[in-house]
């Protein structure tokens with residue numbers, strides 16, 4: 665019905681040489697395995713071209729970690745969705761909490777980014793998640809619903825079907841603290857219900873919803889056992905071949 669996906673978010677890690685040798689080794693190991701999910705690596709912009717050249721995209725798919733909220737022009741230092749697409753990459757992480765918090769990305773700027781990604785045939789891996797304060801004051805559902813409404817709900821059902829969602833509670837990212845299985849299942853069920861209400865059951869059934877936040881080789885199995893969890897967006901544990909492979913093999 666919908667795809668299971670394990671995506672690695674390298675964030676600002678690995679030199680070009682380290683990245684190249686990592687994907688070579690990952691691909692050679694994946695070749696001999698029965699893999700039951702899509703495997704995506706989301707790498708720094710400047711690695712995209714070199715990595716695309718050496719991967720078999722049937723085995724490893726390639727994504728970026730951001731795109732600009734404008735199409736082109738005088739925006740020094742920015743990278744457009746068209747530029748990313750021109751490298752061969754097919755995915756782009758948008759709305760990661762590190763970009764929302766450190767680079768002040770808003771639901772509105774993310775709406776523009778999502779639209780530009782889709783226009784350029786990139787598949788957004790759209791991150792949503794609440795802060796610890798918001799969770800403590802039981803505002804998580806409201807926060808998630810607002811993030812989805814303000815950034816995604818202007819797009820057509822046809823386009824929404826292409827999007828991958830990633831629920832990443834901010835308090836669980838890089839902290840070693842994972843959300844509990846119940847918290848994850850509750851939130852993923854809530855997210856799917858929001859999609860049902862807006863786009864209908866058929867679209868909701870097709871949308872992959874990943875979990876991210878201190879997901880590793882030890883907790884992956886329990887997390888992915890939840891019926892509404894369709895895979896993971898993995899940070900730290902995607903940087904080492906062994907741990908990333910073990911997470912992939914959970915499927």
Ligand code: 13P
Nearest residue numbers: 673837838877878899900
């Ligand atoms: P960690 O797996 O390192 O907690 O990071 C999760 C994340 O932010 C993936 O986008």
